[in-house]
Amino acid sequence: MISELSKLLDDVTVAADWVGFRAVREQRNIRSMRDAIPTQNGRSLSQGLMVEVLVRGQLGYAAVNRMDRESVHQAVENAYQQAIASSEWGIHMLTPAVRPKVVGQFIAPSLHAPDALSPADVNDILMRLCTTLKVSDQVVQTMATAITTSLETWFVSSNGSQAHQHFRLIETHYGATAQDGAVVQQRSNNGFLAHAYQGGWEHFLTDDLWARSLQVGEQAVELLTAEDCPTENTTLMLAPDQMMLQIHESVGHPLELDRILGDERNYAGGSFVQPTDFGQRQYGSELMNITFDPTVAGEFASYQFDDTGAPAHREYLIRNGRLERGLGSLESQERLGVPGVACARASSWNRPPIDRMANINLEPGSQSLAAMVSSIERGVYMETNRSWSIDDQRYKFQFGCEYGRLIENGQFTKTLRNPNYRATTPEFWHSLVQVGDRSTWQHYGTPFCGKGEPNQLIRVGHGSPVCVFAGIDVFGGGK
Amino acid sequence: MSAIADLETTFTQLVEWLRNALFPTEQFTLELMGEHSHFIRFNRARVRQAGLVTDGQLTLTLMEQDRQSFCQIPFTGEWDLDLPVLKTALEDVRDELVYLPIDPYLVLPSLQESSRDVHVGHLLISEDVADAILPTVTDCDFAGLYAGGVSIRAYADSCGTQHWFATDSFTLDYSLFTDDGQAVKGTVAGSDWQQDKIITKLTQSKQQLQRMAMPPRAIAPGQYRTYLAPAAVADLISMFSWGGISESALQRGHSALGLLQRGDRTLSPLFNLSENFRQGLVPRFNSLGETAPIELPLIVKGQLVNTLVCSRTAKEYGKVANGASASEQLRSPEVKPGSLLPDQILAELGTGLYLSNLHYLNWSDRPTGRITGMTRYACFWVEQGDIVAPIENLRFDESLYQCFGDRLVDLTHTQEVIPDVGSYDHRDLGGTLVPGVLVDGFTYTL
Numbered sequence: 001m002i003s004e005l006s007k008l009l010d011d012v013t014v015a016a017d018w019v020g021f022r023a024v025r026e027q028r029n030i031r032s033m034r035d036a037i038p039t040q041n042g043r044s045l046s047q048g049l050m051v052e053v054l055v056r057g058q059l060g061y062a063a064v065n066r067m068d069r070e071s072v073h074q075a076v077e078n079a080y081q082q083a084i085a086s087s088e089w090g091i092h093m094l095t096p097a098v099r100p101k102v103v104g105q106f107i108a109p110s111l112h113a114p115d116a117l118s119p120a121d122v123n124d125i126l127m128r129l130c131t132t133l134k135v136s137d138q139v140v141q142t143m144a145t146a147i148t149t150s151l152e153t154w155f156v157s158s159n160g161s162q163a164h165q166h167f168r169l170i171e172t173h174y175g176a177t178a179q180d181g182a183v184v185q186q187r188s189n190n191g192f193l194a195h196a197y198q199g200g201w202e203h204f205l206t207d208d209l210w211a212r213s214l215q216v217g218e219q220a221v222e223l224l225t226a227e228d229c230p231t232e233n234t235t236l237m238l239a240p241d242q243m244m245l246q247i248h249e250s251v252g253h254p255l256e257l258d259r260i261l262g263d264e265r266n267y268a269g270g271s272f273v274q275p276t277d278f279g280q281r282q283y284g285s286e287l288m289n290i291t292f293d294p295t296v297a298g299e300f301a302s303y304q305f306d307d308t309g310a311p312a313h314r315e316y317l318i319r320n321g322r323l324e325r326g327l328g329s330l331e332s333q334e335r336l337g338v339p340g341v342a343c344a345r346a347s348s349w350n351r352p353p354i355d356r357m358a359n360i361n362l363e364p365g366s367q368s369l370a371a372m373v374s375s376i377e378r379g380v381y382m383e384t385n386r387s388w389s390i391d392d393q394r395y396k397f398q399f400g401c402e403y404g405r406l407i408e409n410g411q412f413t414k415t416l417r418n419p420n421y422r423a424t425t426p427e428f429w430h431s432l433v434q435v436g437d438r439s440t441w442q443h444y445g446t447p448f449c450g451k452g453e454p455n456q457l458i459r460v461g462h463g464s465p466v467c468v469f470a471g472i473d474v475f476g477g478g479k
Numbered sequence: 480m481s482a483i484a485d486l487e488t489t490f491t492q493l494v495e496w497l498r499n500a501l502f503p504t505e506q507f508t509l510e511l512m513g514e515h516s517h518f519i520r521f522n523r524a525r526v527r528q529a530g531l532v533t534d535g536q537l538t539l540t541l542m543e544q545d546r547q548s549f550c551q552i553p554f555t556g557e558w559d560l561d562l563p564v565l566k567t568a569l570e571d572v573r574d575e576l577v578y579l580p581i582d583p584y585l586v587l588p589s590l591q592e593s594s595r596d597v598h599v600g601h602l603l604i605s606e607d608v609a610d611a612i613l614p615t616v617t618d619c620d621f622a623g624l625y626a627g628g629v630s631i632r633a634y635a636d637s638c639g640t641q642h643w644f645a646t647d648s649f650t651l652d653y654s655l656f657t658d659d660g661q662a663v664k665g666t667v668a669g670s671d672w673q674q675d676k677i678i679t680k681l682t683q684s685k686q687q688l689q690r691m692a693m694p695p696r697a698i699a700p701g702q703y704r705t706y707l708a709p710a711a712v713a714d715l716i717s718m719f720s721w722g723g724i725s726e727s728a729l730q731r732g733h734s735a736l737g738l739l740q741r742g743d744r745t746l747s748p749l750f751n752l753s754e755n756f757r758q759g760l761v762p763r764f765n766s767l768g769e770t771a772p773i774e775l776p777l778i779v780k781g782q783l784v785n786t787l788v789c790s791r792t793a794k795e796y797g798k799v800a801n802g803a804s805a806s807e808q809l810r811s812p813e814v815k816p817g818s819l820l821p822d823q824i825l826a827e828l829g830t831g832l833y834l835s836n837l838h839y840l841n842w843s844d845r846p847t848g849r850i851t852g853m854t855r856y857a858c859f860w861v862e863q864g865d866i867v868a869p870i871e872n873l874r875f876d877e878s879l880y881q882c883f884g885d886r887l888v889d890l891t892h893t894q895e896v897i898p899d900v901g902s903y904d905h906r907d908l909g910g911t912l913v914p915g916v917l918v919d920g921f922t923y924t925l
Contacts, residue, residue: 042549061530091525453624454902477844
């Protein structure tokens with residue numbers, strides 16, 4: 001593919017300062033069951049080419065789902081005209097420095113290829129999961145899903161880039177809904193498609209698969225008779241599967257430089273973070289260490305180069321609570337004059353790259369789970385996100401979880417249903433009082449991070465230990 | 480992208496080829512989603528990104544012996560490119576089908592009335608769009624997205640049903656900001672670009688922005704009489720498509736309307752919701768080629784009279800299908816108007832909050848119908864019928880059984896179409912036809 005693209009690039013005749021081709025081929029297999037009955041069995045192929053042309057300081061783009069010579073030449077001409085038409089109105093004069101030369105290859109590690117299991121094998125596993133989840137007649141719905149993806153990108157440019165990346169991905173989900181009259185509760189395996197990883201079936205066929213699915217079904221039923229989460233200001237302990245959402249919404253998005261630059265204000269929103277905050281702002285307590293880390297093997301959004309060719313490295317965004325750098329591409333770094341990371345990413349061939357999260361992780365601390373629980377006189381523990389909402393400046397949030405436990409006198413006691421909490425972002429992260437050690441650290445992912453105009457969904461990964469926050473407003477459901 | 484007529488010809492040829500390639504025991508459906516779109520993203524009254532996207536996707540679903548499998552492939556409109564890919568797709572799904580479990584609720588296509596619906600509009604050529612919009616707003620902090628072009632939705636099956644829907648359309652979805660971040664929102668949509676109307680709309684937004692220049696007032700959490708303008712109502716109505724009006728969601732305990740269906744809670748007799756395709760903004764056919772009724776009442780005078788029932792749900796639960804999409808989401812919703820006249824809104828509100836837009840809604844407790852979200856854009860504190868000041872954004876957490884039930888005071892006499900400007904994967908079509916809503920005691924929590 002690289003040689004084909006290079007030949008097409010050699011034929012480009014427009015008088016541009018830079019031209020880049022990014023080809024994408026994404027093949028997915030989707031299998032899903034509800035109540036042990038198949039609901040989805042299929043595959044998809046998406047392939048196409050994104051052409052970017054830089055001229056008069058502006059990038060224009062054109063995307064096509066065919067790569068014959070005539071179509072590519074037309075796309076180059078269209079992208080060129082888009083840049084020319086924008087040149088009088090461009091927001092910033094760009095140079096080819098925002099599209100650095102990159103040569104290399106990255107193949108994400110995977111123990112098992114997507115076709116290591118046949119369609120019949122996968123359906124058998126999903127069916128057995130549904131059966132296992134249905135622990136009683138009170139379970140009114142069971143679901144199980146497995147999605148495998150092979151994603152390849154090829155990038156060539158007029159300044160010599162030749163890069164190829166191949167990712168194998170797996171996303172799985174299972175869960176149960178239990179009902180007793182008007183009381184309905186759901187429990188899932190850490191949230192919808194939260195088990196999203198780079199790699200293969202090894203991430204699904206784990207040793208604890210059947211015990212875990214049984215536990216999920218049992219906890220759905222357990223929640224039917226659990227007490228509602230109390231309404232009080234208390235100590236809040238969050239599991240890594242909820243910390244994923246917490247980090248994503250109240251750290252990842254506010255640190256995106258394109259939000260701070262205003263690009264996102266009409267859709268996803270801006271940020272309470274100001275350009276002058278970088279290097280200055282105490283974002284949270286000194287226990288807070290957040291990294292942009294595209295190097296974690298198996299984490300959902302690892303890569304070697306972003307979609308503009310910038311090489312990706314592990315960087316601290318927040319160290320000991322202090323804000324060091326943002327999530328911004330070379331374009332955004334140049335426009336805003338603050339440090340960023342290699343995070344210009346596009347959802348596919350048909351969208352231009354914008355500032356995106358990749359793997360954003362909270363680094364482990366030093367506390368064991370037992371030590372953290374035993375230190376809490378009264379508090380609430382929450383697992384697995386089920387509701388998320390935050391304002392357009394990423395300031396006031398309210399999140400809800402599937403499963404809660406009351407902590408009394410240093411021990412887990414009652415199970416709680418409908419656990420929710422709300423706070424403002426700075427107040428919340430400054431109240432971080434305990435961070436779990438490596439033994440409590442887990443990473444998850446999601447394919448559903450939405451942003452951009454035109455809209456784009458992108459894959460992100462988040463790892464975190466168990467964390468404890470002091471003085472948080474928690475509450476239950478109903479009204 | 481090839482000319483629309485050529486795309487239609489190729490699609491029809493592929494359908495004919497499939498019909499001839501089928502084994503006698505097989506059935507298929509073929510869906511097409513295609514677009515040629517122009518996007519310009521604006522920030523600070525300048526162009527941030529501009530480009531063109533030509534895309535097409537075919538989804539082939541093959542059914543045989545109570546099993547089904549699908550394959551989604553690119554569609555270019557070129558017979559020589561598309562046929563080999565379709566052939567491979569057919570072979571792949573055929574090979575897989577025998578290994579799949581039986582699906583007892585599989586619904587086979589049946590002969591339906593075919594349709595052809597082509598809306599030709601008058602859009603700007605792509606190189607002229609920035610020049611048409613930006614000179615009017617160069618003195619403002621203007622951000623947003625222009626999206627325009629042709630969109631295609633098509634369907635065909637082994638029984639002979641075929642639908643073709645193609646429309647030119649554009650949306651201009653924008654915001655204007657004050658120096659301290661207060662903002663107003665505007666959306667223009669249609670099939671014909673009318674420069675005068677665009678300039679008038681932008682000029683009106685600039686005038687509205689002047690109201691935002693006052694220092695924002697911080698409002699303490701609590702309950703306030705609230706007017707929700709049509710765009711805010713449309714956001715609340717969108718929640719009915721997510722665990723709301725779907726029959727399958729109701730059957731499986733996933734719907735916020737379970738309390739209404741069981742008679743445990745009520746909605747206001749003033750509240751009427753229907754699926755209304757009269758505006759013709761979206762195709763009426765679904766993924767089985769079935770055509771929805773031109774109007775389907777869903778909630779009448781607060782009573783749940785219909786749910787959205789797709790054929791699969793109907794087969795599973797012994798219901799009657801009503802042309803709903805497989806996801807049983809609203810495709811062309813309408814909330815019927817009330818009696819509140821536009822010039823009486825502030826007076827009837829009295830003292831409370833005037834909300835132009837909402838943001839980031841989610842169920843905070845779905846079984847009880849509780850929704851949380853934020854205020855956004857042009858939201859004001861009103862005292863005795865006069866706008867006093869814009870507000871700092873507030874979080875609300877309120878049950879639909881309150882805001883469309885016990886506490887619904889009235890709806891406006893006029894409705895607005897709130898265009899659907901979404902563009903995940905492809906440009907969305909259509910919109911929500913809604914009035915404004917006056918609520919006595921809307922709950923704010925943060």
